Amino acid sequence: MIQLTINGQPQQFESPINLTQLVEHLALQGKRIAIERNGEIVARSQFAVQMLEHGDQLEIVVAVGGG
């Protein structure tokens, strides 16, 4: 069991998970997003090889209207 904090919300996962799997789990595949893991940007090309660890803090962002 690992716990991740995603956009400030804690979420538990039964088994180890990489970023590609997390993106699919959150139904964000194909969306234009960017992810920061523990304060560091993760390039999209690295999603499949980034295994997430218990306690990881993730920020998943999109572009929204703003001035």
Add this chain to the structure above:
Amino acid sequence: MAINLKLWLLWVEGKTVPTTNRSHSQESMDNLVIAGKTYTSRLLVGTGKYKDFNETRMAIEASGAEIITVAIRRTNIGQNANEPNLLDVLPPSRYTLLPNTAGCYTVDDAVRTLRLARELLDGHSLVKLEVLGDPRTLYPNMVETLKAAEILIKEDFQVMVYTSDDPIIAKQLEEMGCVAVMPLASLIGSGMGILNPWNLQIIIDNAKIPVLVDAGVGTASDATIAMELGCDGVLMNTAIAAATNPVLMASAMKKAVESGREAFLAGRMPKKLYSASPSSPVDGVIAPASDAATRKAAQ
């Protein structure tokens, strides 16, 4: 006069422009150049506060803007996966997206937000930096802004920076490598117009990079005044989005910016309280009717 006319004709032909102003003499046409890229529109617009994406799209089309700001925010987790995305409506293939750091009050938040933006936009490095100091006024914290700008420039971002209208700070931001300085006309979202044209004038006179008024424009005449001062462009959001008819106001702003720019290039007449120089000839005015009557009576 003859020289001015000649310069004007050359300018019309696109060979030169009729002033010695820094930003014009470098350009063959009267375009806005930011970080080496040329834009024909001098109006930059935000994408916030519209009632829906359709209104956003129509207003931005009416504005003629080529550079549009976007904010970077957490995505909704597990809610409405089919929610439309802003970038589907305003594709990066058509617009130059300018991600901002609105809502950031620290150097760290601003820098991380723009790193995320660069990843989100496939390495796009032109950004709008703003580090706010106070939630009530949204006034920029220039101490933190200078620190954030330094980090971002080291990381090869092209930084357009929101700043107070302090000429010394504006110059420092230029010297450290920002690609444009964007002083406020008045507070963000206030619509109060240009409160200190004299400071803006000093910033413009000192700058070798584009100066854009960002924040405070309320209506078309405010944008025109900014451009008449010699600003290279104007960035606005609320003035359009909070108008009763945003699409019509977007069109008005397009014309206002173009109009102010042309008036600046044309060079206004000097102001004087009394002219003593009527526009029509002084000589040859017909005689008063009473004179004619007198002459006729004498015959």
